[in-house]
Every structure is written in structure tokens, then in C-alpha cells.
Amino acid sequence: MQYANHHSHTKYSDGRGHPEEYVQSALDKGLTTYGFTDHAPIPGQKVTAMELSHLPSYLEEIDNLKLKYGNQIQIFKGLEVDYIPGVISIDSPHIRAAELDYTVGAVHYVEYLANGQPWGFEASEEAFRRGIEEAFGGDVEAAIKR
Numbered sequence: 001m002q003y004a005n006h007h008s009h010t011k012y013s014d015g016r017g018h019p020e021e022y023v024q025s026a027l028d029k030g031l032t033t034y035g036f037t038d039h040a041p042i043p044g045q046k047v048t049a050m051e052l053s054h055l056p057s058y059l060e061e062i063d064n065l066k067l068k069y070g071n072q073i074q075i076f077k078g079l080e081v082d083y084i085p086g087v088i089s090i091d092s093p094h095i096r097a098a099e100l101d102y103t104v105g106a107v108h109y110v111e112y113l114a115n116g117q118p119w120g121f122e123a124s125e126e127a128f129r130r131g132i133e134e135a136f137g138g139d140v141e142a143a144i145k146r
Contacts, residue, residue: 004033006076007104012058013039013050013080019061023069035076036062037104040095042088045118047109049082052094059098076101083107084118110146111135 008022009015019036026034041052050058062077069075081103083089090096090103109118112135119131121143136142 002032003030004035005031006033006035006078006102007037007080008035009038009080010036010058012054014048019058019065023065023073023075027069027073031073033074033076035078035102037078037080037102039106040079040081040088040103042082042084042118043092043094045084045087045109047118047120050079055094055098078102078104080104080106082109084109110143 005026010017010019010022012019015038022036023034036058038058039049041050041055043052059077062075066075066077077098078100079095079098081088081090081092081095083105088095090105095103108120108122110121111119111131113119113131114134119127119135121128121131123131132138132140132143136146
């Protein structure tokens with residue numbers, strides 16, 4: 001059996017460590033394949049995602065790890081890409097230009113709060129309730145349907 005991880009988040013989004021630490025841990029655990037999929041930058045939004053200015057460093061770091069560890073483990077360069085109509089998708093220019101090995105699709109934000117920020121339904125209970133109230137007028141069923 002081959003052990004692999006194809007979905008991981010580093011310091012570039014909501015993870016904690018440097019990408020090389022993840023590769024070293026994967027090697028220690030006997031993984032044969034490792035994929036990086038930090039949250040892709042969402043232009044114009046302040047959410048838990050990579051900042052657009054950090055994308056070039058992320059891509060370069062993963063490419064360098066592929067060269068450094070390529071004879072020990074297969075490394076893939078990816079991003080977890082949210083879908084927000086009119087804001088971001090896998091067809092967004094910065095995603096297409098990234099020359100990724102793959103993407104992980106995601107829908108973390110389904111509506112906007114009163115302050116214009118995207119509402120993420122995976123947040124704390126308090127933030128969840130706020131989103132139901134502000135974005136859907138308290139209608140849980142409308143939020144679920146969205």
C-alpha cells in the first residue's frame with residue numbers, strides 16, 4: 001500500500017508550518033506522495049486564504065521542494081480554490097497562471113455579511129448565527145438551499 005496526502009495547508013494560508021517541515025514529516029511517516037493545497041488567494045476579500053502577494057513565494061517554494069526531494073517523494077503543487085461567482089474560480093487569471101498540478105474545489109463562502117465580507121458557514125457558532133441573521137434574515141432553510 002502507498003501512503004499519500006493530497007490536501008494540506010501550510011503557513012501560507014491557515015496551516016502552521018513551513019512546507020519543507022511537511023515534506024520531512026511525510027518522509028518520516030513513509031508517505032510516497034504529498035500534495036500542497038493551501039487556500040488560494042481570493043482577490044479583494046479578507047478571509048482565511050493566502051494573500052495574493054504571497055502566491056509567487058508559495059509556488060516557488062513548492063517547486064524548489066520538488067527539486068530537492070524529488071528522488072525521495074513525489075510532490076504535487078496545488079491550491080484549494082473557492083468558487084465565488086464573479087470573484088474566484090479555477091478559471092481566475094491568477095489560478096490559471098500558477099501552473100498547478102491540480103486543484104481542490106471548495107465552497108466556503110455562500111453569501112455576504114452586512115459589512116460586505118463573505119460569510120463562511122464553517123466558522124464559530126456565533127459567526128454562523130450572525131451569517132444566518134445578516135445574510136438570510138434568520139432563515140436557516142434559505143441558507144441551506146443556497
